[in-house]
């Protein structure tokens with residue numbers, strides 16, 4: 001299936017100069033959604049994944065479906081102040097300023113084997129920050145899976161050799 005036909009480019013969203021990769025055409029097409037979730041999970045079926053961690057908010061859409069396919073649990077990684085229990089935080093640098101992600105401090109243990117999911121890998125700052133949260137918990141991060149990779153931004157290089165599986169590359 002050619003998933004690129006389900007991605008809509010939206011120029012200058014959310015700010016001038018950004019070409020936003022809109023996944024909503026993919027989400028509303030039953031055959032494309034099913035294909036995407038199965039393709040994200042496929043390389044990890046035999047990797048004994050115990051938890052799928054996903055990044056707010058579009059990562060959640062795919063993450064819980066992949067968790068179910070792999071027989072794993074789901075762990076949310078969220079923007080600051082959203083998670084109700086005690087959290088650990090990782091701050092990361094954006095083009096202008098900083099942002100942060102949080103995870104519940106009891107979400108993962110050193111027995112866990114974790115697959116990290118997001119919709120888009122761009123500069124890799126978000127995925128790298130989420131990877132740190134997973135690894136600091138003592139869990140084994142077996143890979144990162146994204147629907148879209150903007151390879152010209154070299155996001156993979158921030159992930160220090162963690163296997164990256166992306167379905168669509170620009």
Ligand code: AMP
Pocket residue numbers: 018019020021022055056058118119120121122123124125126127155
């Ligand atoms: P980055 O930290 O630069 O890898 O950015 C990744 C995060 O920003 C992901 O959670 C994406 O949802 C979002 N993102 C970055 N660039 C785009 C883009 N061109 N289109 C859609 N989402 C994007």
